[in-house]
Amino acid sequence: xxxxxxxxxxxxxxxxxxxxxxxxxxxxxxxxxxxxxxxxxxxxxxxxxxxxxxxxxxxxxxxxxxxxxxxxxxxxxxxxxxxxxxxxxxxxxxxxxxxxxxxxxxxxxxxxxxxxxxxxxxxxxxxxxxxxxxxxxxxxxxxxxxxxxxxxxxxxxxxxxxxxxxxxxxxxxxxxxxxxxxxxxxxxxxxxxxxxxxxxxxxxxxxxxxxxxxxxxxxxxxxxxxxxxxxxxxxxxxxxxxxxxxxxxxxxxxxxxxxxxxxxxxxxxxxxxxxxxxxxxxxxxxxxxxxxxxxxxxxxxxxxxxxxxxxxxxxxxxxxxxxxxxxxxxxxxxxxxxxxxxxxxxxxxxxxxxxxxxxxxxxx
Amino acid sequence: xxxxxxxxxxxxxxxxxxxxxxxxxxxxxxxxxxxxxxxxxxxxxxxxxxxxxxxxxxxxxxxxxxxxxxxxxxxxxxxxxxxxxxxxxxxxxxxxxxxxxxxxxxxxxxxxxxxxxxxxxxxxxxxxxxxxxxxxxxxxxxxxxxxxxxxxxxxxxxxxxxxxxxxxxxxxxxxxxxxxxxxxxxxxxxxxxxxxxxxxxxxxxxxxxxxxxxxxxxxxxxxxxxxxxxxxxxxxxxxxxxxxxxxxxxxxxxxxxxxxxxxxxxxxxxxxxxxxxxxxxxxxxxxxxxxxxxxxxxxxxxxxxxxxxxxxxxxxxxxxxxxxxxxxxxxxxxxxxxxxxxxxxxxxxxxxxxxxxxxxxxxx
Numbered sequence: 210x211x212x213x214x215x216x217x218x219x220x221x222x223x224x225x226x227x228x229x230x231x232x233x234x235x236x237x238x239x240x241x242x243x244x245x246x247x248x249x250x251x252x253x254x255x256x257x258x259x260x261x262x263x264x265x266x267x268x269x270x271x272x273x274x275x276x277x278x279x280x281x282x283x284x285x286x287x288x289x290x291x292x293x294x295x296x297x298x299x300x301x302x303x304x305x306x307x308x309x310x311x312x313x314x315x316x317x318x319x320x321x322x323x324x325x326x327x328x329x330x331x332x333x334x335x336x337x338x339x340x341x342x343x344x345x346x347x348x349x350x351x352x353x354x355x356x357x358x359x360x361x362x363x364x365x366x367x368x369x370x371x372x373x374x375x376x377x378x379x380x381x382x383x384x385x386x387x388x389x390x391x392x393x394x395x396x397x398x399x400x401x402x403x404x405x406x407x408x409x410x411x412x413x414x415x416x417x418x419x420x421x422x423x424x425x426x427x428x429x430x431x432x433x434x435x436x437x438x439x440x441x442x443x444x445x446x447x448x449x450x451x452x453x454x455x456x457x458x459x460x461x462x463x464x465x466x467x468x469x470x471x472x473x474x475x476x477x478x479x480x481x482x483x484x485x486x487x488x489x490x491x492x493x494x495x496x497x498x499x500x501x502x503x504x505x506x507x508x509x510x511x512x513x514x515x516x517x518x519x520x521x522x523x524x525x526x527x528x529x530x531x532x533x534x535x536x537x538x539x540x541x542x543x544x545x546x547x548x549x550x551x552x553x554x555x556x557x558x559x560x561x562x563x564x565x566x567x568x569x570x571x572x573x
Numbered sequence: 574x575x576x577x578x579x580x581x582x583x584x585x586x587x588x589x590x591x592x593x594x595x596x597x598x599x600x601x602x603x604x605x606x607x608x609x610x611x612x613x614x615x616x617x618x619x620x621x622x623x624x625x626x627x628x629x630x631x632x633x634x635x636x637x638x639x640x641x642x643x644x645x646x647x648x649x650x651x652x653x654x655x656x657x658x659x660x661x662x663x664x665x666x667x668x669x670x671x672x673x674x675x676x677x678x679x680x681x682x683x684x685x686x687x688x689x690x691x692x693x694x695x696x697x698x699x700x701x702x703x704x705x706x707x708x709x710x711x712x713x714x715x716x717x718x719x720x721x722x723x724x725x726x727x728x729x730x731x732x733x734x735x736x737x738x739x740x741x742x743x744x745x746x747x748x749x750x751x752x753x754x755x756x757x758x759x760x761x762x763x764x765x766x767x768x769x770x771x772x773x774x775x776x777x778x779x780x781x782x783x784x785x786x787x788x789x790x791x792x793x794x795x796x797x798x799x800x801x802x803x804x805x806x807x808x809x810x811x812x813x814x815x816x817x818x819x820x821x822x823x824x825x826x827x828x829x830x831x832x833x834x835x836x837x838x839x840x841x842x843x844x845x846x847x848x849x850x851x852x853x854x855x856x857x858x859x860x861x862x863x864x865x866x867x868x869x870x871x872x873x874x875x876x877x878x879x880x881x882x883x884x885x886x887x888x889x890x891x892x893x894x895x896x897x898x899x900x901x902x903x904x905x906x907x908x909x910x911x912x913x914x915x916x917x918x919x920x921x922x923x924x925x926x927x928x929x930x931x932x933x934x935x936x937x
Contacts, residue, residue: 210597210598211598211600211604211606212598213598213599213600213601213604215599215601217601219812220599220601220602220812220815222598222599223599228596228599231595231596231816232592232595232596233574234574234575234576234577234586235577235579235584235586235587235592235764236575236577237577237579237581237584237894238584238765240575240577240888240894241888242575269634269635269638269766270633270634270638270788271633271811271812271813271814272811272812273787273788273810273811273812274633274634274788274811276787276788277786277787277788281785281786301787304787305787308783308784308785308786308787309785392812394812400599400814400815400816400817401602401812401813401814401815401816402633402766402814402816402817419672420672421672421673421785421786422641422645422672422785422786423637423640423641423665423668423669423672424634424637424638424640424641446637447635447636447637447638448583448584448635448636448637448756448758448765449635449765450635450764450765450766450817451584451764451765452595452764452765452766453764453766453814453817524604524605530601530604
């Protein structure tokens with residue numbers, strides 16, 4: 210049985226509390242004990258998203274399912290959706306929004322750079338939705354979501370927080386975010402399979418009443434989770450993945466017990482140690498200076514080194530997983546994450562030692 | 574920490590092998606070790622679905638997500654879809670198909686009775702799709718899918734096998750099933766969160782090329798799982814819920830090691846013992862004689878007994894979960910499952926003893 214160090218762009222290794230809850234005896238999705246756990250998970254997500262939105266819940270799908278839920282519930286046929294594209298997940302937003310009937314206005318940026326709020330503002334005079342990725346998993350870049358909140362006007366601001374949640378601050382209400390989705394398997398330190406989601410009253414009031422997706426219909430889901438008050442009767446919608454939700458709830462409790470500021474500081478510290486070490490090894494960083502995510506570092510593969518050979522050696526000899534690049538950067542960039550439970554100085558040093566050994570080995 | 578006996582309509586308690594794999598260290602979704610596990614899960618599903626379909630895979634959603642995937646990939650705008658409705662999940666099919674753009678032709682049946690193939694045939698002269706639920710989770714009734722295969726003509730036959738898979742035979746190819754979906758959390762004895770899915774070449778050739786759902790687009794998914802040969806390069810689509818897939822793979826190995834015929838016989842035996850015991854207690858069955866599912870028994874609540882009080886007592890005193898009824902039968906029917914790992918004579922007897930104690934207690 211393999212015990213991997215998951216230092217790629219996600220999944221990351223689980224928080225021990227998340228792993229323990231995951232392995233606990235299974236509960237039914239309508240068990241009162243489970244409904245308490247679900248409520249606790251929703252409350253924890255509200256704290257991490259820093260929002261008062263009563264519709265804050267984990268969707269029964271992975272992060273990409275969260276993206277689909279965000280658009281399918283908010284895009285009316287022909288709506289103009291301005292999408293900032295500075296990596297794979299911005300690209301994906303365009304595809305998903307178009308399938309939901311949007312007229313997509315792309316604002317392309319060079320990969321490795323952040324979204325430019327001024328260009329987003331100039332892209333269209335009156336969009337229904339402005340969409341962007343907070344932390345681009347394909348490039349390791351953070352974009353300024355607060356600045357998009359300032360220029361959004363009457364539009365809804367829809368944000369991908371898959372790789373930011375639990376690793377860097379994601380204050381949705383303060384930034385003017387109307388809809389956000391995330392993933393369980395990155396800085397929240399939970400297995401892949403859930404999409405934390407939040408939508409405010411303003412966006413919910415404008416929603417599509419009968420969206421194309423039944424599975425992700427927030428109007429129907431509200432009867433079971435998120436919207437229903439704790440005392441209210443729950444209505445069955447679908448069978449929630451109870452173990453996943455229990456695990457998320459346990460991870461959120463651990464994160465909030467440590468304190469969000471401490472958790473963010475731990476991510477920042479691990480990222481700082483790793484990037485400094487990488488530079489000392491003579492390697493170059495891919496993401497633009499000043500916009501790098503601490504939890505996900507993109508490193509340029511040295512010209513004399515085969516990317517796949519290094520990754521294979523890391524996996525075989527060190528049980529360490531790192532990620533390759535995406536698209537045209539597949540062979541020339543590594544994506545290396547220290548997320549959630551892995552965001553610790555000792556792991557940053559272990560990872561540096563393993564990476565150095567692997568590069569030395571491939572060069573020999 | 575609660576350790577429930579999950580004797581409702583699902584989830585059921587996990588097979589021990591499934592629970593162990595679920596709790597194993599997390600793997601990445603592109604780890605070669607994990608891809609072998611995914612291949613093994615797909616192969617196991619082909620055996621249980623009794624199909625040669627190369628597109629047989631676990632979708633990253635619950636059973637209702639599987640239903641959505643079935644329709645969103647096969648329904649072209651305006652297609653006539655004949656749906657057999659004899660319970661909640663047939664109702665749901667109508668809703669999902671309509672959102673995908675179908676012209677739905679409902680064939681309503683009394684709840685508790687099976688689908689009538691002759692009425693399905695007469696409902697429309699040339700439908701694109703005929704859809705039905707094999708094992709209605711809301712009523713405990715099995716319908717004759719082979720008979721629908723005989724009358725389908727040029728239509729695709731689309732079948733819900735959520736509550737049948739792993740409990741009673743589901744020979745898709747022999748019955749002429751073109752598309753089928755299921756759930757992990759019933760007779761397969763895995764936690765909720767995956768939708769086993771199969772589609773044959775005939776249905777895939779007629780599919781919607783650019784379906785409204787990106788997340789459930791089978792054309793895109795094929796690059797990662799199901800369609801790609803074992804040796805072929807995998808393309809990233811979304812982050813698969815790796816622990817869930819490992820757990821499903823382990824459950825399928827355990828089921829196939831026991832032997833499918835033995836597993837079905839075990840379900841039949843447990844169901845027989847339970848229904849005989851229920852009758853000896855003087856209770857009446859809801860589902861039509863000759864069409865009852867062994868894995869899910871529907872029992873009429875005695876007129877002098879409060880359904881919710883019995884269920885609450887079972888949960889509090891015996892740690893036993895059973896289900897209430899659905900819709901207008903919410904308070905007058907119990908749904909009681911002996912599925913997967915729970916389909917054993919000793920558990921049938923335990924369940925009978927607990928149910929008798931609960932009814933006696935509430936009557937006192």
